[in-house]
Amino acid sequence: MFKPLSLFIALRYVRSRQSNGFASFISASSTIGIALGVMVLIVVLSAMNGFEKALADKLLSVIPHGQLIGVxxxxxxxxxxxxxxxxxxxxxxxxxxxxxxxxxxxxxxxxxxxxxxxxxxxxxxxxxxxxxxxxxxxxxxxxxxxxxxxxxxxxxxxxxxxxxxxxxxxxxxxxxxxxxxxxxxxxxxxxxxxxxxxxxxxxxxxxxxxxxxxxxxxxxxxxxxxxxxxxxxxxxxxxxxxxxxxxxxxxxxxYVYVSDWTNEQGHLFNDIQLVRLVMYIVLIIVIAVASFNIVSTLIMAVNDKKSDIAILKTMGASSLTIMYSFVIQGFINGVLGVTLGAISGIYLANNLTHIIREIEVLFKTKFLSADIYFIDFLPSDLHYSDVYITVLTALSLSLIATIYPAWRATKIEPAQVLGQI
Incomplete structure (x- = not known):
């Protein structure tokens, strides 16, 4: 038997859940939702980083960083x-x-x-x-x-x-x-x-x-x-x-007037920061919604395993053991979703420019025009600090989502449940 007991029970419940079609679907949807949210957030943040880098490396390479003009x-x-x-x-x-x-x-x-x-x-x-x-x-x-x-x-x-x-x-x-x-x-x-x-x-x-x-x-x-x-x-x-x-x-x-690039081009940098903040909030909400699908999955699991929980309690299992079993069971969904999302997000972020160029060639279109913007491609610059923050945020939301259903499992009364069998 695995140690600790709560981990052993959680893994057994995860395997048995695969036989329940509806519960398996809800569980898979929460995992896929978390993965998509994490992936898109990593890609979007990398694109914003790419625009900042393009701003610094290209646009500011021909525009003076600052000027001192005589008064x-x-x-x-x-x-x-x-x-x-x-x-x-x-x-x-x-x-x-x-x-x-x-x-x-x-x-x-x-x-x-x-x-x-x-x-x-x-x-x-x-x-x-x-x-x-x-x-x-x-x-x-x-x-x-x-x-x-x-x-x-x-x-x-x-x-x-x-x-x-x-x-x-x-x-x-x-x-x-x-x-x-x-x-x-x-x-x-x-x-x-x-x-x-x-x-x-x-x-x-x-x-x-x-x-x-x-x-x-x-x-x-x-x-x-x-x-x-x-x-x-x-x-x-x-x-x-x-x-x-x-x-x-x-x-x-x-006496000189002091000016710098932010006076004329600072709006571009501010726009990038604003879009980054808005997209971060929106996608975190998406991840939160997907994470809270775990609540539905665990509540179904608790209702399905009432008799098992009652037997475990009569055998001496503590409330913490029961609670940890369901926390781990739900958290596994979050870990799987975050892992899949992070891997796919990193891959897409590192190849985003090439992928967008291929799409432009395929559909014979141009998403960014150099006549309007200062670049004609979609830049991407992956910062692993963004990946860490995204992963930790998604894992935290997944963990929070498991707490209420797991707590509900500890409130099951063995006498009441076993008396109905």
Whole structure:
């Protein structure tokens, strides 16, 4: 006989339950329900982790982690200021930047753009935009009056390599005469530039961003030598960027506006967190409902085994032994369901991207479009901490579900039951 007695009794009852068709069906449904809930929760959490990782690895690879923009006046001697910022902990790279909103005009078509004046060498240390150039070369920005545009801009204006396009920018405030009537309605600066490159990243980045060399934009906008509108900063932990950038700004002896990626793209991260929380709550409820099917199974088992329980009590079995027998019997369902769900969930999470691609090929459709989102695939990043939390939660719910039916079993009176036999 197995030891302890409660485990032996529980295993005997589990085996005998297989002969009862209806009880076996209820038991199997609870096990399958728990398995499905655990599997889906692991897959969903892995997908959310994948979106976070894609956000950090791709979108934030071309968007500055943070920027320090001069207040009212440009930053003088930006090389010196960049060295000061680099001394801050967790700052990986710094590059000068000039951001200007303007328009591009070509053959009667006009498109609003965000012009970025960048240092060709230093910009590659804070951004990987160079890797997304599909036509032309990044180094061609060193040519006179050259510009690199996004695929969305090129599509809107029907531009291709070598085309000459007119760039219109507002006059900088620091260039305007405060006593001039033109301060209210300044004449826009115009410049004819040549398209030397086109990049394709996806989403809104392609639709608005254009790049010129830092020196060209500086001369065009009338900045003095070694002046920069601001500094772009790359950090080693994007999710701590607000704190890191703010601490770095304190070390500058120049008044600057402090901004980070969360100001423009933080809604994406917040949306991911919100969806994660909602899905976690919903799927935990699903697991709870499946777990409480164990209650039905055990109540049926208790009613079916009343005479056995009465005999065990007359033979000296304690209430705890009876209770543990039914707790273990119900908990076995939970363990089986959680095990099946965890194994299948881990497998699906590790192969989710490939599986979704196969489904897209099979049905000739696309779930995510790079023209709208910054990725065109469903990412997945399995964290085993999520698996542990899911498994422990499901096991806890399964265990809780066994308590009431097991307690009911201890309240059976042997004399009353045996007297009816």
């Amino acid at each position: 009212n006046t440009p930053i003088p001697q930006w090389q010196k200021k960049a060295s000061q910022v680099l001394k801050s902990p967790h700052i990986v790279a710094v590059a000068p930047i000039i951001n200007e909103s303007g328009m591009m005009q070509y053959k009667g078509e006009v498109k609003g753009v965000e012009l970025k004046g960048v240092d060709l060498k230093l910009e590659t240390q804070v951004s990987s935009i160079k890797d997304y150039i599909t036509q032309g070369q990044w180094d061609d920005l060193s040519l006179k009056n050259s510009i690199i545009i996004g695929a969305g801009v090129a599509k809107k204006l029907q531009l291709s390599l070598g085309d000459s396009v007119q760039l219109l920018l507002p006059q900088g405030v620091h260039l305007s005469n405060s006593n001039s009537v033109h301060q209210r309605f300044p004449i826009p600066l115009t410049k004819q530039v040549n398209v030397v490159g086109i990049f394709k990243f996806g989403g809104i980045v392609d639709d608005i961003n254009v790049y010129m060399s830092f020196q060209s934009v500086s001369d065009f906008m009338g900045y003095n030598l070694n002046e920069s509108q601001g500094l772009s900063v790359k950090v080693d932990n994007v999710f701590k960027a607000p704190l890191i950038i703010r601490e770095a700004a304190y070390k500058l002896d120049h």
